[in-house]
Amino acid sequence: MELNLETARQVIKATEERAEQVGQPMVIAVANDEGNLIAQHRMDDAWLASVSISRNKSYTAAALDMPTHELANASEPGNSLYGLQTTDDNKIVIFGGGYPLEKGGEVVGAIGVSGGEVSQDRTVAEAGVEAWEELLSEGVTADD
Amino acid sequence: MELNLETARQVIKATEERAEQVGQPMVIAVANDEGNLIAQHRMDDAWLASVSISRNKSYTAAALDMPTHELANASEPGNSLYGLQTTDDNKIVIFGGGYPLEKGGEVVGAIGVSGGEVSQDRTVAEAGVEAWEELLSEGVTADD
Amino acid sequence: MELNLETARQVIKATEERAEQVGQPMVIAVANDEGNLIAQHRMDDAWLASVSISRNKSYTAAALDMPTHELANASEPGNSLYGLQTTDDNKIVIFGGGYPLEKGGEVVGAIGVSGGEVSQDRTVAEAGVEAWEELLSEGVTADD
Amino acid sequence: MELNLETARQVIKATEERAEQVGQPMVIAVANDEGNLIAQHRMDDAWLASVSISRNKSYTAAALDMPTHELANASEPGNSLYGLQTTDDNKIVIFGGGYPLEKGGEVVGAIGVSGGEVSQDRTVAEAGVEAWEELLSEGVTADD
Numbered sequence: 001m002e003l004n005l006e007t008a009r010q011v012i013k014a015t016e017e018r019a020e021q022v023g024q025p026m027v028i029a030v031a032n033d034e035g036n037l038i039a040q041h042r043m044d045d046a047w048l049a050s051v052s053i054s055r056n057k058s059y060t061a062a063a064l065d066m067p068t069h070e071l072a073n074a075s076e077p078g079n080s081l082y083g084l085q086t087t088d089d090n091k092i093v094i095f096g097g098g099y100p101l102e103k104g105g106e107v108v109g110a111i112g113v114s115g116g117e118v119s120q121d122r123t124v125a126e127a128g129v130e131a132w133e134e135l136l137s138e139g140v141t142a143d144d
Numbered sequence: 145m146e147l148n149l150e151t152a153r154q155v156i157k158a159t160e161e162r163a164e165q166v167g168q169p170m171v172i173a174v175a176n177d178e179g180n181l182i183a184q185h186r187m188d189d190a191w192l193a194s195v196s197i198s199r200n201k202s203y204t205a206a207a208l209d210m211p212t213h214e215l216a217n218a219s220e221p222g223n224s225l226y227g228l229q230t231t232d233d234n235k236i237v238i239f240g241g242g243y244p245l246e247k248g249g250e251v252v253g254a255i256g257v258s259g260g261e262v263s264q265d266r267t268v269a270e271a272g273v274e275a276w277e278e279l280l281s282e283g284v285t286a287d288d
Numbered sequence: 289m290e291l292n293l294e295t296a297r298q299v300i301k302a303t304e305e306r307a308e309q310v311g312q313p314m315v316i317a318v319a320n321d322e323g324n325l326i327a328q329h330r331m332d333d334a335w336l337a338s339v340s341i342s343r344n345k346s347y348t349a350a351a352l353d354m355p356t357h358e359l360a361n362a363s364e365p366g367n368s369l370y371g372l373q374t375t376d377d378n379k380i381v382i383f384g385g386g387y388p389l390e391k392g393g394e395v396v397g398a399i400g401v402s403g404g405e406v407s408q409d410r411t412v413a414e415a416g417v418e419a420w421e422e423l424l425s426e427g428v429t430a431d432d
Numbered sequence: 433m434e435l436n437l438e439t440a441r442q443v444i445k446a447t448e449e450r451a452e453q454v455g456q457p458m459v460i461a462v463a464n465d466e467g468n469l470i471a472q473h474r475m476d477d478a479w480l481a482s483v484s485i486s487r488n489k490s491y492t493a494a495a496l497d498m499p500t501h502e503l504a505n506a507s508e509p510g511n512s513l514y515g516l517q518t519t520d521d522n523k524i525v526i527f528g529g530g531y532p533l534e535k536g537g538e539v540v541g542a543i544g545v546s547g548g549e550v551s552q553d554r555t556v557a558e559a560g561v562e563a564w565e566e567l568l569s570e571g572v573t574a575d576d
Contacts, residue, residue, distance in 0.1 A: 005186060005187055036186075036195060037184065037186055037195050038185075038186050040181065040183065040184045041149055041153075041182075041183045042180075042182050043149055051181050
C-alpha cells in the first residue's frame, strides 16, 4: 500500500464524507513526503482562501513531520519558534488541520484541510488520517 | 448540470483514462470561471513541474476565455501580445493544454493538463472537454 | 547505493575537480527526485547569479525528468514549448547544465551546474553524472 | 585563513558531527558576509522546511551581524522591532540557530542550522562557530 493518487483519492473521499457530516464544505489536499501535491479537492461552496491554506497545511505537515496544530503554541510571542509562520516563503501554517500520513513510523505524505473553524478542520482532517490507517491495516487494493 | 466538484471529478476521471491510453502520466487541474481551483490530480510519476503548469493552464484558459495554444503565436516577438507570458504574476501559460469549459456559450471553468509533449497534453485535455460536453448533453446526474 | 548527502558530496567533489580542470569556478547543486536540495557548493569566485541558476537547473532536471539543454529549442518562439521558461514560478531553466541522476532507469535526483559558458557548465555537470554512475556501478560505500 | 568553500566544508563537517551526537538530522548553511550562500548540506531525513529556514538563518545573521536568537525579544508585540520578521522579503528569521562567523572582530560570514527544537539548532550551530574559531586560532590549512 503506497500513498499514490489512488489511495489519496480514497483518503480524500473519506475526508469529504466527514466534512458533509460536520456540515461545513472544506478544501482537502494530500501531499507526498516532499510536500508536493498529489491531489486537491475543493468542495462546493468551500472558502476560496482554503485552497491555499489547505495546500500549505499539507506542505507544512510534510515539511516538519508533525501536525500543524502543534506549532501554534511554540510560535507565539515569547516562545521558542516565534516567527516561524513567516519562514519558508510563507508556506508554513501554524494552526490545526494539517497532519502527517505515516507508514511504519515514516512520514510518507500529509493531509491538509481548511474550510471551517480550526476544530472542524481538525475533525475532518482526522477522518483522512484514519482512512489512510485503515488502508494500511487492511492492505486492501483500491476499488474507488 | 453545473461545473462543481462532482462533475470536475468525472471530467478528471475521463482525462486520466485518456492519459493512460496515451501512455504518459499527467497532472490535471479543473478551475472555475474565476480561475480558482476546483480539483487537481497528479497521476503517479507525472512530472513535478506539471503540478504548477497544469494549474496555470486552467487559470489561463479561464482568465482569458480561450485555449492556451491560441496564445502562442500572438505572444511571439513582433506580434501583438509579445510579453504576455510574464504578466499576471507569471500565471499565464501560452502553450497548449488549457481549454475553457463552456455551457450555453458561456465559459464556466477550464481544464489544464501537463505531463508530456504539448501535443499529448492537448490530446489528453481534449478528453476532458469532451467529457464535460457529454455530461452537458446527457444531463446525467453524477454517479461516479 | 542511494542518492543521499554522502553520495551527493562525492558527486559534487568530482564535479568541482572537473571545474578546476576547466579553469572556471562553478556553483553546483544536487537535488532529490522531488527537486528539493540535498547539497550545494559555491566554489570560490563563482558568479553570484549561479547560486540561484544552478539550484534551478537541478530543480528543472528533476521536475521534468530531462537535461535542461533539451528544453532550449522547444522553448523558442514558434516552437511547442515557447513560454516554458516563465512557468512554475520561474524555476524552469531552459539552457544547459542540469541533468537527471538515474538509477535503474528511474530519476532519483538531479545535478545543476552554473558558472561559465553553457558549454563549460555542461562539461562540468557531466562529470557529476559520471561520478554518480560510477558510484552506482561500483556499489562502493562512501569514504570521502 | 579565509571563509571560503574549503573552510565552510570543514565548518559544516564539524556541525554535522554535532548533529549526529544530538541525534537530530539538520540542514546546515554557510553564507558569506553579504549573506550569499557558500555551501549548504541537508542531512538525510532532515526536515524539508529546514532547507529554507537554515539558509535564511545564515542570511539573517550575516545581514544583521548578530545571532538570530537575539532578535526574538525585540520582535515581539510592543517591542522596538515588532514586525521585523516580515521585512526583507521574509528572509529574516528571528529564532535561534543563526550565528555570525567573525575574524578579528569583523563578521566574515554566518552559519544557519535548522532541523530540531530551537535549543538543538543552537547547540549544533555553535559547533560550527567553534570549528571556525579553531580554524582561525590554528591557522591550519584545509586538509579535509
